[in-house]
Amino acid sequence: MESRSSAGKKRKGAATTSRTVPIQFDTDKFVGAKQAARLINPLEHYDIATVREFYANALPDDDEPFTWVSRVAGRPVPFDRDTINQILGEPLQLGADQRDQYHIDLRLHKDVPAITAALLLPGKSVEPNPSGVPMRYHREDMTPMAQLILLLVLTNIQPKSHTSTVPIPVAHLVHSILANVEIDVARIIANELKTVIESGLKSGARVNCPLAFPCLIMSLCIKARVRLPSRGQVRIPAPIDDRYVAKYCRAKATGSSAASGSTRVSDGPSASTPRVDPYLRAACEFNFEWMAASQRAMIDMHDSMQRLQLQGSGAHALMTREQFLTNANWPVDVPVYSEGVGADDDDEDDDEATGSEAGSEEES
Missing domain, CATH: 1.20.5 (Single alpha-helices involved in coiled-coils or other helix-helix interfaces)
Incomplete structure (x- = not known):
């Protein structure tokens, strides 16, 4: 028969062991038939000088055609579709004239109602432009699984610095992944690299994510047998696990629930009045x-x-002053600015919101 002290120690040790078990991420959602292991597990370090040299030397001269080859440390580094497909483990093998189902569907009209029903939470809708044409989605309106796929797309397939809104083409790619559509990811990445490189040819051109695919570029350099520096490399953020998904890919509270919560806290007629600063x-x-x-x-x-240009001669009908x-x-x-009621409180709330959002971006 065991003593109480020994039994208590065993129970305490067992509890400590259970708390240290790490949360395992369900990689079967992306790895398996699609063979996307290398896509979701890139190199953990990259050298910023090597990435910059790759982009600088990949830019062709004024009259030269695009060659899909750069140079790093004096060695040629190809980045065409076939080379990138080999880096990714050849998840899709196509002939020279073959196209995957995703790129075939790009020529057709995108089924926005189907995308909306598959990606958004109940009651959410696509945001149209002033003409009423569907334009973009909001990430917070998406389901947790759609947000997770979106994070994969905006990080490793079509990098984009601004991730709070989702254009229709990006949402179409997310929907295609969820629907198990055949996708030539290597072709998409190669075209994205070309877009970033060719932005240097246009004055004032901007890209969605400058110096994209740093870890992929390091893999391309390794494949080309480029001697890379062993020091001063940048480490990418930690892998995404279920804890990250539960914290950042969950559905946010709707405006109605937030409004009801504020009504419970404060009483009186001012609770139902919108809080808008008149100034x-x-x-x-x-x-x-x-x-x-x-x-x-x-x-x-x-x-x-x-009218002046179209009228060759004669009187010009200009407006008077x-x-x-x-x-x-x-x-x-001009409106008069002064301190309204609760102005200081609003500033503090904005500072806290900005700080929390910045912290979330750093953690992600």
């Missing part, structure tokens, strides 16, 4: 009127100059 509203309305007047002025000037000011009536009264 902020006046400033916004002033800016809207100013921009609308600027647009009308530019349109009038364009129309006048177009009174007519111009009547049409482009600029706002005169």
Whole structure:
């Protein structure tokens, strides 16, 4: 028969062992028939100087065609579709003239209702442009699984620095992955690399994510037998596990629940009244009127100059100053700014929200 002290020690040791068991991520969601192990497990380190040299030397001269070959440390480094497919473990083998089902569907009209039903939470919808055409989704409106696939796409397939909104083409790729559509990932990555490289040919051109695919570039250099530095390399963030998914890929609280929560805290008639700072509203309305007047002025000037160009001779019908000011009536009264009720509290709330968001981005 065991004593109480020994039994207590065993129970305590068993509890300690159970708490140290790490949470295992279900990699079967991406690894298996798709053979995407190398896609979700890239190299853990990269050298920023090597990545910059790759992009600088991959840019062709003015009259030279795009060769899909760069040079690092004097050695050629190809980055065409077939080479990238070999780096990824050849998950998809296609002929020279063959196309995967995903790229075939790109030529067709995207089924936005099907994408919306598969990716978004109940009650959420796609955001249209001013003409009513579907334009983008919001990440917080997506299901946890869709957010996880989106993170894979925006990190390892189509890198993008801004991840809070999702354009329709990116959402189409996420939906294709969830629907098990045949996707030539190597072709997508090769085209993304070309987009980043060719942005150096255009003055003022911007890309979604500068210096993308750093770990893939390191793998390409290793395949080309480039001597890489062993020191000063940057380590990528830790792998994503179930703890990360539960924290960052969950559905956020809706506005109705947040509003109901605020109603419970405060009583009285002010609980149901929207909290809008009148001075902020006046400033916004002033800016809207100013921009609308600027647009009308530019349109009038364009129309006048177009008429001057089309009329070879004769009288030109230009507006008088009174007519111009009547049409482009600029706002005169500037709103008075002062400290409203609860202004300091709002600033503190904004600072806390900004700090929490920045912390989340650093952790991710």
